[in-house]
Amino acid sequence: MHTLNMLWCAHNEEVWLRRQKRDKNRQCMENIREMPATLFVQQFRLDKATFEALCHELRHKTSLKGTKEIPFNVKVLCTLSFLATGSYQRIVGVSQHLAQRTASRCIRQVIDALNHSAIMEKWIKFPKTRQDRAFIKQEFQRRFGLPGVIGCIDCTHIALVKPNHEEHLFYNRKGYHSLNVQMVCDSNLLILNVNAKFGGATHDSHIWSSSRVELYIRELNQNNEQVWLLGDSGYP
Template structure:
């Protein structure tokens, strides 16, 4: 395996393409002292390890303060609107149809266009409103919602909420929820798969708890669990490649900056998948730190009709098994 890929998670060709895109489509620039390529390598090194120590090996004259400034500049560039096109929810019927077919083929579940869950990204205690970030597991974090497809490509990421926020609240506040709702109103039979921490909806299917052995409900739930494992694997791959996101690293940044680092890692994750780049040999996934461990969803009073509609669609799915 090439040393560049081992240390920075990208191969030479993909690295050059990334630098070219950043130069053409963002305001990121190098200087005589620090070329842009060094800034990008410096950032990739930090994101891949969560440590400043190895950055010295990228450029001997970089101090930690200078390296930190370079990282902020590159992370900001990776959050540029052009770069964010690498993370795009399914906008066309063709895109949704393609993913539906793959979930149907692999897991015998119809209508599925993605899997959703939240995961905690550890941060240091914020100076303000730290209670919003203190999660039920006993540390400060961002509770990051992601949606992925069958190939572990990230379709949507929302890192704006603290670790104390429930998964279902983040979902209800996201841009994807009204989009899926609108697709349902137009008669489109598509949905996401979520765990029991989410409310059952016509556009969001959750597992059936305590299903009787051998029943259609158990068959559905088994397929649901197997398919939804895509998001668990996505979290594992993301965090093990971009180890600044691992729990024991803890991002030493303001929550707003930490959220941009999360997005930058997601952009790079999708770029690497698209290349495609083989997994580094040292990738070892961290056990998934689930957002709310399947805690009961926080429901609104006005949601009972949607719940009944969701159950009706679920029953129709069961009848097809």
């Protein structure tokens, strides 16, 4: 009888804890809905309308799911908070009960969903047609007086924990371990291309010469289209 009482109490405690988590999640989402628009953008780097649109796409185009304990929207907010700050500290403000291990699992699930081709290829795409390139050129010419430019290019160092394998490839000249990520954007700062294959020890010019974008631009110019990417002195 004593054992049955113990099991009954344990079951009731588990049910109570689950209810507490659900209540906290409801309160969390209410706080998010009431959050001022400027504060929302500051914490998550997206406005509320874009966040809702992102959730809609992830729900309908990927296998990402929420649970009773961690709703779908909380998973996405948790990930956006981490990507915006690079830290787990602010995630506590998203959902009070998320342990770091749980938050890490949520972040991995959402990032895997974001990397799905249905999402990635819709938002990150280099201008493939002459018409698309002509539009971007017109925008650079209109806004900045720069002829023939179809994108701006640069690399940025994304810090990471010291890797156990080939550590020297990731130790950059600034004295920490990183990925040296090459990005191309248009005149509206929309990302057109990302190359995140190289460690922080790799020079910008080597990443450029190894990228498919370099070959693509060269082919366009050989066909007398005369288009350019705008970069600093790290690019030939």
